[in-house]
Amino acid sequence: MTFLIVILTLVLLGLVALVVGAPLRSARRARDVEPQEGARSQPGGEPASPSAYTRDELEVAREAKYREIRDAELDYRTGKLSREDYEAIDADLRAEALEILNRLEGVTPTEP
Amino acid sequence: MAGFGFACLVLALVVCAYGIGVSLYGARSGRVEFSESGRRSVYALALVLTVAMVVLELAFVGNDFAFNTVADTSSRTTPLFYRAAAVWSSQEGSLLLWAWLMSLWSSLALFLTRRRLRDVAAYATAILLGFGAFFVGLMVFYANPFATTHPAPAEGVGLDPLLRFPAMMIHPPMLYSGYTLCIVPLAFGMGALLARRVDADWIKVIRRFAFAAWLFLGAGIMLGALWSYSELGWGGYWGWDAVENAALLPWLTGTAFLHSLMIQEKRGMLKVWNVSLALATGTLAVMGTFLVRSGILDSIHAFGGHTLGVPFVILIALLIAGSIYLVASRRSMLRSEHRLDSWLSREAAFLANNLVLVALAFVILWGTYFPLISEAIGGQEASVGPPWFDRYTVPLALILVLLSGVGPVIAWRRATLANARRNFMIPIGCALATLIGLEAGGVTAHPLAIVMFCLAGFVVGSVGQEFYRGTRARIAIAHEPPPLALLALVRRNRRRYGGYIVHIGIAVMFVGVAASSSFQHASELGLNPGQSTRIGSYEIRYVRPTASITPAEDRAHTGSTLSLGAVLDVTQNGHHVATLDPSEGFYASEEASQGTVGSLIGGQPVSHIAMNLNLARNVWTAVQPDIETPDLKRIITDGNNTLPPQDAIIAVAYLARAYLKHPPQAQFNFLVSPLVLWLWIGAIVIIGGSITALWPAPSRIRQRVLAGARARTRRGLARA
Numbered sequence: 001m002t003f004l005i006v007i008l009t010l011v012l013l014g015l016v017a018l019v020v021g022a023p024l025r026s027a028r029r030a031r032d033v034e035p036q037e038g039a040r041s042q043p044g045g046e047p048a049s050p051s052a053y054t055r056d057e058l059e060v061a062r063e064a065k066y067r068e069i070r071d072a073e074l075d076y077r078t079g080k081l082s083r084e085d086y087e088a089i090d091a092d093l094r095a096e097a098l099e100i101l102n103r104l105e106g107v108t109p110t111e112p
Numbered sequence: 113m114a115g116f117g118f119a120c121l122v123l124a125l126v127v128c129a130y131g132i133g134v135s136l137y138g139a140r141s142g143r144v145e146f147s148e149s150g151r152r153s154v155y156a157l158a159l160v161l162t163v164a165m166v167v168l169e170l171a172f173v174g175n176d177f178a179f180n181t182v183a184d185t186s187s188r189t190t191p192l193f194y195r196a197a198a199v200w201s202s203q204e205g206s207l208l209l210w211a212w213l214m215s216l217w218s219s220l221a222l223f224l225t226r227r228r229l230r231d232v233a234a235y236a237t238a239i240l241l242g243f244g245a246f247f248v249g250l251m252v253f254y255a256n257p258f259a260t261t262h263p264a265p266a267e268g269v270g271l272d273p274l275l276r277f278p279a280m281m282i283h284p285p286m287l288y289s290g291y292t293l294c295i296v297p298l299a300f301g302m303g304a305l306l307a308r309r310v311d312a313d314w315i316k317v318i319r320r321f322a323f324a325a326w327l328f329l330g331a332g333i334m335l336g337a338l339w340s341y342s343e344l345g346w347g348g349y350w351g352w353d354a355v356e357n358a359a360l361l362p363w364l365t366g367t368a369f370l371h372s373l374m375i376q377e378k379r380g381m382l383k384v385w386n387v388s389l390a391l392a393t394g395t396l397a398v399m400g401t402f403l404v405r406s407g408i409l410d411s412i413h414a415f416g417g418h419t420l421g422v423p424f425v426i427l428i429a430l431l432i433a434g435s436i437y438l439v440a441s442r443r444s445m446l447r448s449e450h451r452l453d454s455w456l457s458r459e460a461a462f463l464a465n466n467l468v469l470v471a472l473a474f475v476i477l478w479g480t481y482f483p484l485i486s487e488a489i490g491g492q493e494a495s496v497g498p499p500w501f502d503r504y505t506v507p508l509a510l511i512l513v514l515l516s517g518v519g520p521v522i523a524w525r526r527a528t529l530a531n532a533r534r535n536f537m538i539p540i541g542c543a544l545a546t547l548i549g550l551e552a553g554g555v556t557a558h559p560l561a562i563v564m565f566c567l568a569g570f571v572v573g574s575v576g577q578e579f580y581r582g583t584r585a586r587i588a589i590a591h592e593p594p595p596l597a598l599l600a601l602v603r604r605n606r607r608r609y610g611g612y613i614v615h616i617g618i619a620v621m622f623v624g625v626a627a628s629s630s631f632q633h634a635s636e637l638g639l640n641p642g643q644s645t646r647i648g649s650y651e652i653r654y655v656r657p658t659a660s661i662t663p664a665e666d667r668a669h670t671g672s673t674l675s676l677g678a679v680l681d682v683t684q685n686g687h688h689v690a691t692l693d694p695s696e697g698f699y700a701s702e703e704a705s706q707g708t709v710g711s712l713i714g715g716q717p718v719s720h721i722a723m724n725l726n727l728a729r730n731v732w733t734a735v736q737p738d739i740e741t742p743d744l745k746r747i748i749t750d751g752n753n754t755l756p757p758q759d760a761i762i763a764v765a766y767l768a769r770a771y772l773k774h775p776p777q778a779q780f781n782f783l784v785s786p787l788v789l790w791l792w793i794g795a796i797v798i799i800g801g802s803i804t805a806l807w808p809a810p811s812r813i814r815q816r817v818l819a820g821a822r823a824r825t826r827r828g829l830a831r832a
Contacts, residue, residue: 001116001170001459002115004117005113005119008116008119008560009116009119009120011124011733012119012123012159012160012163013123015156015159016127016156016159016160019152019155019156019159020127020130020131020134020149020152020153020156021149022152023144023145023146023148023149023152024145024149025410026145027143027144027145034817044496053457053605054314056228056229057311057313058339060248060311060312060313060316061311061315064377064694065561067377067378068524069522070605071378071608072523072524072525073607074582074585074608075523075524077533077581077582077585077588077589078578078582079534079535079581079583080521080527080531081523082520082528082529082530082531083530085523085526085527085531085742088208089525089526091233111430
C-alpha cells in the first residue's frame with residue numbers, strides 16, 4: 001500500500017510539474033530558437049505592452065459606451081426620457097463613442 | 113489511501129507556495145512566462161484538491177472507518193446520499209470543500225482572463241494562491257481530513273440527525289461556492305490596485321463572478337432557512353443567529369457592489385466605493401467562514417475547533433489592513449471621471465440603494481460581532497436578540513423595497529419631473545390598489561406589514577410597466593407578435609430585465625416575510641388524545657399517538673432508534689383540511705452511563721415537522737412526546753438492569769407499545785403562517801432572474817467562438 005501511495009504521489013507530482021512548467025519550457029525553447037528576441041515573448045499570447053493595455057481599456061470603454069447608447073434609446077422608447085433629453089444625451093454619448101473609436105484607431109494594432 | 117490524501121494536501125501547499133512566488137516575480141519583472149506558470153499553478157491546485165476530494169469521498173462511500181472524519185460523521189446505516197454529503201459535515205471535510213471550491217472558481221476566473229489584464233491577473237493569482245495556502249495549511253497543520261485511527265472502529269457514530277435533510281446537505285456547497293466566489297473580486301480588486309490599473313477593465317472581468325457569488329450565497333442562505341423551517345422545532349426560518357448573519361453580510365455588500373459597479377461602467381464614478389465594496393465583501397466572506405470554526409460560537413452551525421480561531425483572526429486583520437492601505441495609497445488614481453448629473457436619475461437611486469444596503473450590513477455586523485467581542489474582552493455573555501435586529505432592519509428593508517421599484521422607472525443620467533410624474537402613476541396606482549384591497553379584506557393590523565405589501569404592489573407595478581412598455585417598443589420596431597417581442601426584448605437586454613425579475617422576486621419574498629411573521633398564529637400547549645385546540649380559523653384535534661422502531665419502519669431514513677408522534681386532524685369551519693403526523697425521533701447516544709437501553713434512545717431528540725402548505729398559508733405542527741413518565745422510565749431502568757446489549761431493542765419496542773397503550777400528555781407546537789410559501793417562490797424568481805442576467809448574449813457567444821477560431825488559424829499560419 002505504501003508503495004502504491006508513493007507511485008500515485010509521484011505521478012501526481014509529475015503531472016503538476018508538467019502543467020506548471022510548460023510556460024517556462026516554452027519560453028526557454030523560444031529563447032533557444034531566437035535568442036535575439038530575449039525572454040519577453042510568450043508563445044500563444046501577446047507580449048505585455050502598454051499599447052495592449054490601452055487597447056483593452058478602450059475596447060471595454062467602447063462596449064460600455066455602446067451599451068449606454070442602447071440603454072438611452074430604450075429609456076426613450078419606454079417613456080423615461082423626453083425626446084429633447086434623449087436627443088441631447090444621445091448626441092453626448094455618440095460623441096464620446098467617436099472619441100473612443102478615434103483613440104482605438106490610434107493605438108498600435110496587434111493580433112486580435 | 114489516507115496517506116495519499118495527505119500527500120495531496122502537502123503537494124497542494126507546495127504548489128501554492130511555488131505559484132505565489134512565480135506570480136509575484138512575473139508581475140514585478142513583466143516576464144509573462146512566470147505569470148503564466150503561476151496561473152497554471154492554480155489549475156494544478158484544482159487538480160490536486162480534486163484528487164484529495166475523491167479520496168475522501170471514496171472513504172465515506174466505502175465506509176472506511178479508519179478515517180477519523182468518516183468514523184465521526186458516518187455509519188453503515190447512513191444512506192448513500194447522506195454518506196456522500198457527510199464529507200463536509202465535519203470541520204476537516206468542510207475546510208477541504210472550501211479549498212477545493214476556491215481552486216475551481218479561481219481556475220475558471222483565471223482561464224477566462226488569460227488573454228487580458230495580465231499584470232492584474234498575476235497579482236490576483238498570488239492572492240488566490242495565498243488563500244489556497246492558508247486553507248490547505250490549516251488542514252496540513254491543524255485539521256487533517258485524512259487523519260486515521262488504527263485499528264479502525266467497526267462502525268461509525270453516524271451523521272448528526274439534524275443534518276439528515278436534503279437541503280442541509282446541499283447548503284454547504286452552495287454557501288461555500290458563494291464565499292469562495294467572493295474571493296475572486298477581492299483578489300482582482302487587490303490586483304488592480306497593486307498593478308495600478310483601476311480602470312473599468314477589471315470591473316468588467318469580475319462582474320459575472322460577483323453576480324455568481326451573490327447568487328450562490330443567496331441560494332445557500334435560502335436552503336439554510338428552508339432547513340430551519342422544516343427541520344428544527346421552533347417554526348421559524350430566520351432567527352438572526354450569528355452564523356446566519358455572517359452569511360447575509362457579504363450578500364448585502366455584494367448586492368450594493370452589483371448595483372454600484374454599473375455606475376462605474378457607465379460613468380466612471382464611485383471607483384473608491386466599488387473597490388472598497390469588493391474588498392469588504394471578500395473579507396466578510398472570510399469572517400463568515402471564521403465564525404463557524406473559531407470556537408467562539410456554541411451553535412448548531414458551529415464546527416468548534418478552538419485552534420483555528422487565531423490563524424483566521426490574523427488573516428482577517430491582514431485583509432483589513434491591506435485593503436485600507438491599498439485604497440488609501442491609490443486614491444489619486446480612483447478619482448471619479450464624472451459627477452452626478454441629477455438627483456432625479458437612476459444613478460442617484462442606485463446610490464441611495466447602496467447607502468441603505470451598507471447601513472443594513474453595518475447594523476447586522478454590529479449586532480452580530482459586538483456581543484462576541486464584548487464577551488471576549490469582558491468575559492460576560494452578551495446577546496442581541498431578534499427584537500433588536502427587527503427594530504433597525506425592518507425600516508431599512510422598507511426603504512430598500514421602495515428603491516427597487518423606483519430604480520427601474522427612472523432614466524440614466526437625468527429624468528425630468530414631468531416624465532417622473534407620468535412614469536410613477538401606474539406603480540403608485542398599484543400600491544394604492546393594494547392598500548384598498550387590504551382594507552376591503554379586513555387586513556388592517558400591523559401597519560409596517562401593510563406598508564410592505566403596498567411597496568410590493570409598487571414594485572410589481574413599476575416592473576410590470578417596464579416589461580409592457582419595452583415589449584410595446586419592440587413591437588413598434590420589429591413588428592413581432594407580443595410573446596416573441598417580449599422574448600426578444602429580454603434576450604437583447606438580459607442584464608436589465610434579468611435584474612427587473614430579481615426585483616420582483618425580492619418584493620414577493622418580502623411579502624412572504626411580512627405576512628408570515630406579522631399575521632402568524634402560534635400556540636404551544638399540552639394535549640391528550642381526543643383533545644383539540646383552536647388556532648386562527650383552524651381546529652386541530654389530537655387523534656391518537658404513533659410509535660415506530662427503526663430500521664424496519666424508518667422510511668424517511670432519519671436514523672432514529674425510536675420515533676414517537678401523533679396523528680392530528682385539521683379542520684376549518686367544520687371541513688376537513690388535512691391529516692398531519694408530526695413525530696420526534698430518539699437517537700442512540702455514546703453515553704455508557706445511560707445503560708444498554710437508555711443509550712439506544714438517549715441521544716439528542718430531533719423533531720420531524722408535519723405541515724400542510726399552500727399558496728395562502730401553512731399549518732405547521734411539531735410534537736414533543738413525554739418519555740419521562742414513571743411508567744416509561746421504569747421500562748428503561750428494568751431493561752438496563754436485565755437485558756444484554758444485543759436484546760436492548762426489545763425494551764425499546766416494549767416502551768413503544770406502552771406509549772401507544774397509555775399515551776401521556778404530549779407537548780405540541782402549532783403555527784398558522786399566511787403566505788410563507790411566497791418566501792420560497794420569491795427565492796426561485798430571484799434565481800431565475802439572476803440566471804437570465806448572467807446568461808451570455810447569443811451574439812457575444814458567437815463572436816467569441818469566431819474570434820477563437822480566427823486566432824487559432826492565424827497561429828497555425830505563423831508556425832508554418
